[in-house]
Amino acid sequence: MNKLIIGTRGSKLALWQAYYTQDRLKEIGVESELKIIKTKGDKIQHLSFDKIEGKGFFTKEIEDELLAGTIDLAVHSMKDMPTTSSEGLAITAVSYRENPADWMLVRHDATENIIMKVKKGGIVGTSSARRKAMVRHFRPDVTLRDIRGNVPTRIEKLRSGEFDAILLAAAGISRLELDLNDLHVLKLNPKEFVPAPAQGVLAWQTTIDDLETRRILKKLHQPEVSAVTNVERKILKLLGGGCHTPFGAYCERDDLGNFHVYAAKADTWESNLKTVQLSSSTSHLLAEEVLMKLEEA
16 A cells, blocks of 8 residues: 555654654554644643643544544554544554653752652642642642643753652653653652553554554554553543543553552542552453442542
């Protein structure tokens, strides 16, 4: 077939994801080119995520181009994907999983030898309702302040003194191979500081009826990753949530194939955090049971 056209956002991390996709396709003999698409989330930089109307604000414009046939596939951070696919579209394949954790980056002059390492009353930057709720749970004394921009921009805002600490996904930092020697990096445990569902995973999206592209992408698909992210995303779907919901879920499988789920939820980021840990030999009805235990907590 002709070159596949990959739709992607234009940030450094999104481009890393797109180039990674190109490399994997090239390994199986498929050529491709990139088309950069600006999304609502890229254009609106003055609001935190929970104040932007609607869902899929990092994906909708890319999905529109898929449906229009101007691109053949889209590459997304899976955590940005709505839990219900748009009509005519499907997540055809998922990638390996990079470290799913959140990391807290703290300026050295703002560190203290206390939990989360940031000084008492420090200013912590994040625009995620989930991260706000988690930080508030562990460190109610700090001041939470919204921060927007791509990963390198946020780190520069930290270095310039606008914040004492910021929270970022480990996956983005690792993939961009950023030098953080001038900062204290606290690697948070995803079983305690619970990440967003599917954090660290790339999703490859196509139209449902593009069978040729779907057949190609199935060669890149990681079913073991899909098995755990399906659980995480199903809990979020049952909650009816999106990026506005202070909710985290992390699922892993042990060597025997058992599932272990860690979930955390608050009604609002200022509300008390509820946490649940559940293990099961099967994923059948596991999401439903986690949600029930969250509601009981």
